[in-house]
Amino acid sequence: MTGNDLITAMNDLCVAYAKAQVAHAMAEHAADQDERAQHRAHAEYWDMTVSGQYRALTEAVGAALPDPVEVESFLPVQPLPTGEVEIRARDGHARPVLVRLSGAQALALGAHLTAYAAIGLDRINGKVAELLPRVGTAEPFTRPPAHATTRAEGAAATRAVRVPAGAQAITAAPQPADR
Structure with a gap:
């Protein structure tokens, strides 16, 4: 028709x-x-x-009217060199559907989706933190030794990294102080 x-x-x-x-x-x-x-x-x-x-x-x-669409499984969202963001999907007849947003529109859409997801989870007594992947803890940075007297010694000590047991540490030679 x-x-x-x-x-x-x-x-x-x-x-x-x-x-x-x-x-x-x-x-x-x-x-x-x-x-x-x-x-x-x-x-x-x-x-x-x-x-x-x-x-x-x-x-x-x-x-x-078109059938509902499904998001593509490989790279459904892509940033473009023009500053726009592209969302790719397919409808029920496998025809491609393309949504192109400006950077501001994509940012607003992401913020709205995040807010609505949090509201939806709250309504079913869900917690956002339970659904997000855990972030591992990072090893603490080593501080320069208190006895470092020159800037070069302090910089060399700052670059020191924790080395796992059984591995050999590679140390950098102290660099001359910047003048």
Whole structure:
């Protein structure tokens, strides 16, 4: 069904609904029982016509709209060199669907999705922290020894790293002090 066919079907539905409403109003203001019965019969005919046209129009609109899409499994979101962000998906018929957002739009969308996810989890007594992956603890940095007297000795000591047991440590020679 084309766009013009949909508009024609909508117009036909509106005309039939208007005729049904007029028939109902005329039945209420009829002068006698025979006239009232005639207008009620017209109203019933137009009500049934409206119901059938509405069902047909609903099916036509449903068929014309695209099916829900599924996000691609490989690189569904990509930043572009133009500063835009691209989201790739496929509809129910495997046709590609592409959404291109500006950087600001992508940032706003991400913030909204995060907020709605947190609200949704809160409603089911879920916690965001339970769903996020755990971050491992980092080894603490070594501080320069207190006896370091020159800047070069302090810099060399600062570059020291913890070495696992059994491994050999490679030390850098102290660099001359910057002047």
